[in-house]
Structures are given as C-alpha cells and as structure tokens.
Amino acid sequence: MSTFALDRVTAQFPEAVAERYLDRTGGAWAVLHAEHLPKVAAFLKNELDFKLFVSVDAVDRLHLAESDPRFEVVYFLYSVSRHEHVRLKVRVSETRPEVPSLVPLFKGANWWERFVWDFYGIRFTDHPDLRRVLLYEEFQGHPLRKDYALRDRQPLIPERPIKDIFRGPGTSGVA
Amino acid sequence: MADSDIAPVLTTRRDEAMGFFSRMVSKGLGWARKYSLFTYPYATACCGMEYMSVAAGRHDIARFGAEFPRFSPRQADLLMVVGTINLKQAPILKRVYEQMCEPKWVIAFGVCASSGGFYDNYAVLQGIDRIIPVDVYIPGCPPRPEQVLDGLKMLQDKIGAQVHRVGENSPVPSDFMLPGSR
Numbered sequence: 001m002s003t004f005a006l007d008r009v010t011a012q013f014p015e016a017v018a019e020r021y022l023d024r025t026g027g028a029w030a031v032l033h034a035e036h037l038p039k040v041a042a043f044l045k046n047e048l049d050f051k052l053f054v055s056v057d058a059v060d061r062l063h064l065a066e067s068d069p070r071f072e073v074v075y076f077l078y079s080v081s082r083h084e085h086v087r088l089k090v091r092v093s094e095t096r097p098e099v100p101s102l103v104p105l106f107k108g109a110n111w112w113e114r115f116v117w118d119f120y121g122i123r124f125t126d127h128p129d130l131r132r133v134l135l136y137e138e139f140q141g142h143p144l145r146k147d148y149a150l151r152d153r154q155p156l157i158p159e160r161p162i163k164d165i166f167r168g169p170g171t172s173g174v175a
Numbered sequence: 176m177a178d179s180d181i182a183p184v185l186t187t188r189r190d191e192a193m194g195f196f197s198r199m200v201s202k203g204l205g206w207a208r209k210y211s212l213f214t215y216p217y218a219t220a221c222c223g224m225e226y227m228s229v230a231a232g233r234h235d236i237a238r239f240g241a242e243f244p245r246f247s248p249r250q251a252d253l254l255m256v257v258g259t260i261n262l263k264q265a266p267i268l269k270r271v272y273e274q275m276c277e278p279k280w281v282i283a284f285g286v287c288a289s290s291g292g293f294y295d296n297y298a299v300l301q302g303i304d305r306i307i308p309v310d311v312y313i314p315g316c317p318p319r320p321e322q323v324l325d326g327l328k329m330l331q332d333k334i335g336a337q338v339h340r341v342g343e344n345s346p347v348p349s350d351f352m353l354p355g356s357r
Contacts, residue, residue, distance in 0.1 A: 135298070136263050143297040152297055156306065159266035 003028045005048050005079075005086045009040055016040050018091075031089045038100050040088070041077070045105060050077040050086055053106035056113060058120040062146040069093040071122055075102075092122060101127040119144040201339040208252075208278065209331040210240030215251035217271060220258025222285040225317040234320035239327055248274040253330070254307075259287035260300045272307045280330055283312045284323065292316060 006028050010017050016036030021029055032040055044050040054076035061067040075088040090099055101124035102109040113124040114133035121142035124130060132139065138157045141148055214236075216226055229236045230244065245251040248271045260268055272281070283303055286292035289312040291301035303309060310333060313326040 148297065151295070153301070154262055154297060156262065156265055156300075159270055 002084055005044060005050065005082075005084060006030045008048060009043065012043060013040055027085070027087055029087045029089060031091065034090045034092060034099050037075075037088070037090055038102065038105065041075075041102050041105055044077055044086060048079065049081050050079045050084075052078040052080055053102070053108040053112075054078050054085075056102070056109060056116060058116045058122055058144075060120060060144065060146045071097055071120060073099050073116065073122060097122040098125055099123075100125055101130075103127055118142070121145065201337075202335075204339050205335040205337050208337075209334040212241040212253040212280075212327075212331075212334075213243050213245045213251045214241050214253045214255050215246070215248050215271070215275070216244050216255050216257055217268060218255075218257040219260060219264070220285075220287060222258040222287070222317040225320060225323070226255065226257045226284065229320045229323045234324065236324065236327065239324060239331070241327055248272075249276065251275055252279050254279065254281045255284050256281065256288040256303050257284040259292070259294055260303055261294075261298045262300055263298075265300045265306050268303065269306045280310045280334065281307055282326060282330060283309045284326075285318055286314055286316050289314065 006017075006020060009030060010020065013036060016032050016039065017030050018033055019031040021031075023029060056076075057074050059072040059074060061070055061072065069091045071092045071094070073090045073092060075090075077086045077088070078084070079086075092099055097120075099122060101113055103113065103124075104126065110127075110129070111133050113127055114129070114131060116122050117124065117127075117130050118132040118135055119142055131137070135143070136157060139154055141152070143152075216223070218226055228234055236242070241253065248254070252275065254272055254275060256268065272279075281303075283289040287294060287299070288303050289309075291299050293316075295301070300306070311326045311330045313322055315322050318326075
C-alpha cells in the first residue's frame, strides 16, 4: 500500500510524527503527537486532497502488554481523487485524555468525536458541542473503557419532554 | 387471585348481582374479551420479523381473535413488547403502557423483552417486568410463531378465567384516578 501521504507528512512536519509502522495487513500508520494533529490534518486535507473524514475511534489498551499511555485515538481519512486511505493515531494518557478537535476542519468529525467522548471519555478540546451522542445525559461512566464493570447497571431514567417533533401543521403549541 | 385482577365492570343493585347472573356475566365478559384482543405491537428488534410472521397468512394470529394490530395505545388492550428494550427507551415503553385503557394485558415477546436475553450489558433493560407488569412471557430468540400462538392462548385462558365482580361497588384504586378528579 502506498505510503505517499505519510511520507509527505513526515517530510513536512518531522516534529509531529512520533512513530511510523506497517500493521499486519500492510496498512501504513503514523503516530502523531496530539498538539500537532490539527496542523497535519489541515495539510492532508488542503494539500493532499484527503477530504473525506471516514471515522475516528479509540482503543483502550488497559489490559494489553503495551498500555502506557492508555488510550489511542485512531483517525481514518480518505482521498476520493487519489483512492487512498491514511491512518493516523494519537496516544493520550488516562490522567489527561485530551485531543484537539478536528471539527473546525472536517464537519463530519462532529458526531464521531462525540461518540468517542461518549464511550471512552476522551475530551476533544475546541469541540463546539461535546455531549453524549448515543447514550443519555444521566449515564454514569464510559462503557467501552475496559475498566467499566461488566455487570454495571445504570439506574432507570425519567421520560424527558419531547419538544422537537414537528406534528403536522403547526407545532402543537411548542415553540 | 389478587385484587388487581378483579375489574369492576357493571354496578347494579347488590341483590340482583349475586350468584348465577354474576357468574354468567363474568364468563361472558371473559369470553368476549379473550377473543377480541386488539394488539399494540411495540416492535423494536428482530422479533418484529417473527411478529409479522405470526400476523401473516401462514400462521395467522387472526384465527385466535387477536385480529387487529392497533398503532395507537389508546385503542389497544394487549401490549406486545417485541424485542430488546434499552434503558434509553424504557420510559417511552412505560408511557405507552400508561396510555392504554383498562383492562389491559402485556406479553413479553422473546427473551430480550422477558429478561434482557444475551444483551447482558450496560445499555439494555434486563426484562420489561422491571418497569411494567407482564402477563405472559414467551421465550425464544426469536420465538417460533407457534410459541407465540401458544402464549396467546395462555393469555386467553387467563383472561377467560378472570373474575368480574358484578354489583361490587368498591372504590376505584387511587392510582387509577387522576389527581383531583375524585
């Protein structure tokens, strides 16, 4: 697989790339320092045409052999014109799980970053609206963390009023 | 039999309402009710496919009188909870149950509705009986249509055997009333 994009990134920002490797399927990865992530993503988007933000996810390495720092935040970008993926990683610690948000750059990152916050508790600084996206506000903890108890039960929640459903002509008196 | 199973339906003079007449009315009402169940299918998951199979021609739940799926809880008297109920949805299910008129019955259709099934995790309600009362539990993942029909017949037996006290002018339980309407 092509390492063109990551080679350009390494040449352009040598201080941003902490590590590069090929995974067992031959995919090329670059591990970045968190503070350089927006810069690298902007370069990939504007210079190399990686305009499709595929996803961001996280890995909790708590019980793995290599577990320091604990979390990996994993980014996938795709270039439609070049038919090429690029895979980026940022490692963040348990004590300060913070990554700069990519929402100013990619609008599609918005709900993905909320998802990672929801399930892993990793904060994205400068995210415009960092709320839970699938679970509910009353939920305690972040369930895809490996130290979330297997049989942990959440309390039942009350019903919340629905204000945003459009019910035919008019809005049923709800603003 | 608990007091809650006794639904006051007719109120006449007490001496008229005793004995034979009372039993016949009770039996007749039970018979009428058990063959005219209007179902509200609260279908959330793959059990919904099996519900369709039960309702469609080959198995045809209409043969047993539960002919008519009603998509408003206010018109239904049988709530079929078909599929996984997660914690975020639990208050909605409770509201749907509360919107149904008495008398009403509930069937937990499949293991997810009955006990949470294999979704033994952070997101799923471990059985709908944690929020609403259930009359019949149908196991299976998903249950065969024959199991559903068997469950329906069990519910019909239960409804048919229900005692309706005629002439019993007992006060309505307070939780049946709206606040301030008494």
